[in-house]
Amino acid sequence: MSQQHSYLELLKRTLHRLEVAVFDEGTPPRDLASLTRRLLEVSREIERLESENGGANAPTATEVEDEPFDPSEI
Template sequence: MAAQVRAVAPEERLPARKRAKTITQAAKSGTEVELLEALQARVARAVQDRDTPPRDLAALTKRLMDITRELEAARVKDQEAGSDGAVTADETWRPQAL
């Protein structure tokens, strides 16, 4: 799928990016997804850091993969639960749909 491209007016600005919470902020007042995102970013930085001892890399990498799976599951759970707060109307019952 090709990206949509359009001309922009000179006064148009990019929307402000939502700043990620720190682990402490997410633990204190964030959602499960925000906490997992903060943990994922922190562990990923540790894995990438050249000063991380080689003996720690296996455990950190495994934990990073675990957090990634937990994060995906939490996002799916939020989507299924309608976490965006949208209220949807009930559908009309149609017996022929059975």
């Protein structure tokens, strides 16, 4: 678990570096496509890991009470 946690932290730091590079006006246009693609890949990997670990972005189930069915409302 600790190793996966450190991997997640590494991904988050990498994501931050990629964000800085992608949104920096000094980044050469020829590099933007590959940087943007990598930014999206890292972002998806972070979301996947957080979902698996029940992180803040994990989907949650909510119980909802249904009202009784009334056919006249259709």
